Amino acid sequence: MSRRIADPRQLGFARTMRRNMTxxxxxxxxxxxxxAVEGLKFRRQVPIGPFIVDFFCAERRLVVEIDGSQHFAEAAIAADARRTAWLEARGFRVLRLTNPDVMNNVEAVYRAIADAAEQPPSEPSP
Known part of the structure; x- marks a missing residue:
């Protein structure tokens, strides 16, 4: 995957988000x-295109998004669907989980991520 220089404002916002995690x-x-997951490196709050994803494993092109309650409003659901479609069209796999998933059963969330990480990376759409 080639590395592009991200917009400096986006990089600054990603740094702020890393310091202020939920x-x-x-x-x-x-x-x-x-x-800790199958020996794979995950990074947090990573700029990808116009977005900043919560967690990212470059080796498997796996994006993990943790959605809080603000993601359940109708407009946010539509925006998340567009975001997921954009990422998937570029060969990223997107695993969406919720704050309650993590808070109530982090072991099951960890297992879901490990299972997703075992899958080979996706190929971008032509």
Whole structure:
């Protein structure tokens, strides 16, 4: 995957988001960091195109999004669908989970991520 220079404002916002993770993001990060999932490296709050994704494994082109309650409004659902379609069209796999998923059963979330990481990377659409 080629690396593009991201918009400096986007990079600054991603840094701010890394410093101000939600409780669910922090709890999941404790399970993903230090190559704890199948030896794969996950990064958090990563700019990809016009978006900043919550967690990203470049080796498997796997994006993990943790959705809070604001994602359940009708407009947010539509925006998330467009975002997922954009990422998938470029060969990324997107796994969407919710804050309650993480807060109530982080082990099941970890297993779902590990299962998704076992799949080979997707290919971009032509």
């Amino acid at each position: 409780e669910a993001e922090f709890r999941l990060w404790l399970r993903l960091r230090a190559r």
